[in-house]
Amino acid sequence: MLKELKLTINGQPYELSIHPRTLLVEVLREQLGLTGTKRGCNEGACGACTVVMNGKSVKSCSVLALSANGAEITTVEGLAKGAELHPLQKAFLDYGAYQCGFCTAGMLMSCKGLLNMFPNPTSDQIRDGIDGNICRCTGYNSIIRAVEAVSRGDYKETK
Amino acid sequence: MSSYKCPVCIKVSNTPLDLARHMIGRGDKEHRDWIASKGFKYSELLTMQLSSFGGEGYRAISEVLERETKVK
Amino acid sequence: MSEKYSVIGKNVHRVDGTEKVTGTAKYTFDIVLPNMLYGKILRSPYTSAKIVSIDTSKAEKMEGVYAVVTAKDTIHKKQGIWRRFPELCDEEILCSTKVRYIGDPVAAVAAIDEYTAEEALNLIEVEYEPLPAVYSQLEAIKEDAPQVHDGVELNINVTRHIEWGDVDEAFKECDVIREDHFVCSSQAHMCMETHCAAASYSYDGKLTVWASTQASYYTQVLLAGMLGMREGDIRVIKPPVGGGFGGKFELDSAQFCAALLSKKICRPVRIVLTREEEFTATKRRTPIVYTSRIGAKKDGTILAKEIRGITDGGAYTGMGATALYLTGFFSSFPYKYPNYRYDGYRAYTNTEPTSAMRGFGAPQAVFVGEQQIDLIAKDLGIDPIEIRRINGMVPNYEVPGQAFIQSCGLHQCLDKIDNYIKGRGKLPANRGIGVAAYGFMSGGIFNWFDTPYAFSSAIVKLSIDGKVDLFTGACDIGQGSDTTLSMITAEELGVKLSDIRIHAADTAICPADLGAWGSRETLMNGNACKMAAADAKRQIIEFAAAKMGVNIVHDLDIRDGWIYLADRPERKVSYYDIVREAIRGRDGETIIGRGHYTPHRKGMISPAYSFGVQAVEVDVDPETGKMKLINVVTAHESGTVINPIGITGQLEGAIMMAGGYALCEDQPMDQGKILNPSLADYKVIRSLDMPKTEIIEVDTYEPEGPFGAKEAGEGLTNPTAGAIANAVRNAVGVTITSLPITPEKIFMAMQEKKAKEKKAK
Numbered sequence: 001m002l003k004e005l006k007l008t009i010n011g012q013p014y015e016l017s018i019h020p021r022t023l024l025v026e027v028l029r030e031q032l033g034l035t036g037t038k039r040g041c042n043e044g045a046c047g048a049c050t051v052v053m054n055g056k057s058v059k060s061c062s063v064l065a066l067s068a069n070g071a072e073i074t075t076v077e078g079l080a081k082g083a084e085l086h087p088l089q090k091a092f093l094d095y096g097a098y099q100c101g102f103c104t105a106g107m108l109m110s111c112k113g114l115l116n117m118f119p120n121p122t123s124d125q126i127r128d129g130i131d132g133n134i135c136r137c138t139g140y141n142s143i144i145r146a147v148e149a150v151s152r153g154d155y156k157e158t159k
Numbered sequence: 160m161s162s163y164k165c166p167v168c169i170k171v172s173n174t175p176l177d178l179a180r181h182m183i184g185r186g187d188k189e190h191r192d193w194i195a196s197k198g199f200k201y202s203e204l205l206t207m208q209l210s211s212f213g214g215e216g217y218r219a220i221s222e223v224l225e226r227e228t229k230v231k
Numbered sequence: 232m233s234e235k236y237s238v239i240g241k242n243v244h245r246v247d248g249t250e251k252v253t254g255t256a257k258y259t260f261d262i263v264l265p266n267m268l269y270g271k272i273l274r275s276p277y278t279s280a281k282i283v284s285i286d287t288s289k290a291e292k293m294e295g296v297y298a299v300v301t302a303k304d305t306i307h308k309k310q311g312i313w314r315r316f317p318e319l320c321d322e323e324i325l326c327s328t329k330v331r332y333i334g335d336p337v338a339a340v341a342a343i344d345e346y347t348a349e350e351a352l353n354l355i356e357v358e359y360e361p362l363p364a365v366y367s368q369l370e371a372i373k374e375d376a377p378q379v380h381d382g383v384e385l386n387i388n389v390t391r392h393i394e395w396g397d398v399d400e401a402f403k404e405c406d407v408i409r410e411d412h413f414v415c416s417s418q419a420h421m422c423m424e425t426h427c428a429a430a431s432y433s434y435d436g437k438l439t440v441w442a443s444t445q446a447s448y449y450t451q452v453l454l455a456g457m458l459g460m461r462e463g464d465i466r467v468i469k470p471p472v473g474g475g476f477g478g479k480f481e482l483d484s485a486q487f488c489a490a491l492l493s494k495k496i497c498r499p500v501r502i503v504l505t506r507e508e509e510f511t512a513t514k515r516r517t518p519i520v521y522t523s524r525i526g527a528k529k530d531g532t533i534l535a536k537e538i539r540g541i542t543d544g545g546a547y548t549g550m551g552a553t554a555l556y557l558t559g560f561f562s563s564f565p566y567k568y569p570n571y572r573y574d575g576y577r578a579y580t581n582t583e584p585t586s587a588m589r590g591f592g593a594p595q596a597v598f599v600g601e602q603q604i605d606l607i608a609k610d611l612g613i614d615p616i617e618i619r620r621i622n623g624m625v626p627n628y629e630v631p632g633q634a635f636i637q638s639c640g641l642h643q644c645l646d647k648i649d650n651y652i653k654g655r656g657k658l659p660a661n662r663g664i665g666v667a668a669y670g671f672m673s674g675g676i677f678n679w680f681d682t683p684y685a686f687s688s689a690i691v692k693l694s695i696d697g698k699v700d701l702f703t704g705a706c707d708i709g710q711g712s713d714t715t716l717s718m719i720t721a722e723e724l725g726v727k728l729s730d731i732r733i734h735a736a737d738t739a740i741c742p743a744d745l746g747a748w749g750s751r752e753t754l755m756n757g758n759a760c761k762m763a764a765a766d767a768k769r770q771i772i773e774f775a776a777a778k779m780g781v782n783i784v785h786d787l788d789i790r791d792g793w794i795y796l797a798d799r800p801e802r803k804v805s806y807y808d809i810v811r812e813a814i815r816g817r818d819g820e821t822i823i824g825r826g827h828y829t830p831h832r833k834g835m836i837s838p839a840y841s842f843g844v845q846a847v848e849v850d851v852d853p854e855t856g857k858m859k860l861i862n863v864v865t866a867h868e869s870g871t872v873i874n875p876i877g878i879t880g881q882l883e884g885a886i887m888m889a890g891g892y893a894l895c896e897d898q899p900m901d902q903g904k905i906l907n908p909s910l911a912d913y914k915v916i917r918s919l920d921m922p923k924t925e926i927i928e929v930d931t932y933e934p935e936g937p938f939g940a941k942e943a944g945e946g947l948t949n950p951t952a953g954a955i956a957n958a959v960r961n962a963v964g965v966t967i968t969s970l971p972i973t974p975e976k977i978f979m980a981m982q983e984k985k986a987k988e989k990k991a992k
Contacts, residue, residue, distance in 0.1 A: 191384065
């Protein structure tokens, strides 16, 4: 009944036994306790569960965990390097790009996936990149300003 | 100046129209029962008030109030 | 020490910022307790039905199921947030004999996991006897309509009336009178975190509840009433909350069912509502049908307004009674109507209950009022800005018998928006700018909850190293009150923001506060925090004055960690040193400052009001009626700005929410069933549709607020729908009187207009 699953999450390899119907978001939140990733709708419409898988942002409520076998996954918990915040996190703080914070993890990971694809995105590309993420609090514009600041190089990433 | 006393509660108004407003507006059982006892349908008066202007719903009642509730 | 403030008005990171951007913030949604069970709620599939029988025996026998509760497990009480009025406490939560809408709870299950709980729901056998139902407020008040609540004739739940002046006489003096009908639709709060609660009842009879709530104090008190427990035996903790917007300050089914299940078996139970439940079985914005009559003199002076509204109350009262009142009061805003009359009615229907939502009746009132002002301005041939200038409220204005307005920057806001519009020059075809003015309250004065406590309270405790623990019942639901209140406390006490650690909304350790609604936290809780900080400061200064041996004619103050002579700032001692010594000098007694605030002699509505004017530019596609929001410029004033980043966020977020109300957010129903209970079908404004936003801050100072601050967030939801409707009229010449303003409505109205023009030729 249970199946083997190998994943690397935030640089840490895991070997898990899971029920085949388990979703990636369930593995992250319930099996590994990585509750930074949220669930807002369970149908891929809100983006709160967004993580970066093999460099691209995906909605982890729409990914069967088994289909992610062998993947490298980054969640919000893996953004900061030790005590040093990721540039996107610093920019989110400076620009007030979050309020209730429930969409923030997913939003950050969508932005990360976007910057992986386009290191210097236009404003329209940023809007497009986070169009799958609903934020009920901020009205998005502060998020866009934060991503622009990162792409301008206002925040140096520690190597 | 004459005044008009609500037949079921303590409200006193300067005009019968204002008292009619009060009675329909208050809309609790006592007020509705009094309105019904005069042969009106409260819901019809209210619907009239909510869908048209000119206060026809109030006016009908105010005529009765004018006669029955005037105090010196 | 040149600047007026050290902390206030500065761009700071929110105090909960790092935990939110790193994913370490633990929401109720994330809480897992040892031995915890997962709960699910069985809900009515009928809009109206008699419950003949409920058989839970099969579900109870299922492996992995630990408890099932129905109305039989309750103490048979009805609850409501209008506690002063028992007839308005009409909600059992777990229905005993009758269900009143699709989604009304009838049973709840606690099981080893959510899948099991879900399956167990299928094993509960409920026999219903369907009853006739009613789905709209205008149908509900008919003589032959079925009664939603037995004994409530005509389904009239509440009526509210506001009046001043002599409206009938005033209309006789008007040169122009307009009468219009408007229909305002519903809206879902659509919080990212659905309603959820984790409850843990211990063997010693104490209950702890972690809840996604806007008012942990209300949750505590209402739960006590429904469970037959003492308030002090219930502790409600509010972790970070994933949005509230008015939808989370009543006792809800997740909180009540989790608590009831936990109490039955002494194990922790967590219930998280699904997104579908969130859409269909919580509360929603109040739909209202209005008739409004307004009269003016030729010169643009408005003499009278008479407005009637009937709200679709849905199945229960909740905060809907307040919405009914506030839509009546804010229909008079922000103008000096010398004669005004409002008659409001709330009718029960067999639909999802309607209640508070950001703006609380005011966005509906402003949609109606601001369109009508524009329309009468047009009738009179007066510029829309000008008519607002002629009639707009001014500082120190008294709304007759209702409210007293102290600070008011409406006219400065009008000037700024006037300049902006003039600067835009001539617009391309099918483009238009619409304007709406608004005002909003800074917390309500009304006490229908019947709390015996001060509306807001705070306690400040100083540690030996001068660090400050701030205890307050205020609820940060994302709007940022933890940060704002920490800033106010730091400023008053004269310490750094990082010296403050806030402990908020835990009913066991924090003094009561009425919670985050009606834009009350900054002013009301801010005043309490400021008073608590001042109390602690006085105790420190007493010691410092003695220690420094200053002449008593000098006044001491604290700022940036220094205690100094107000008129000789160079004579100073370290705050941190003095605190250490002061505590020793008091035989080790902790320094505690206490503060509380309840508005007195401030009218009937609110202690303060903020104002603003918004201009929205839209582009309408005449072929399809589709409209795009181009730019939203808002001039607003909220007294002293405590947290500027916070205000920007509130404003831009309000545009997303209020723009959604105007354009696309709606909950259409068929026979009482909501047709779009998912995020795929419920359309909100996403990043690609979000317009540009510009903010113009107008400087005002509110004497009643902490450091001059007042409301800054909820009111911003008010103007947008009205401004958009006015913009559409200015773009393509059609008036849309019902929400949402869909492409179909614009297209049909344009067709109708064309046909009329053709006929006229």
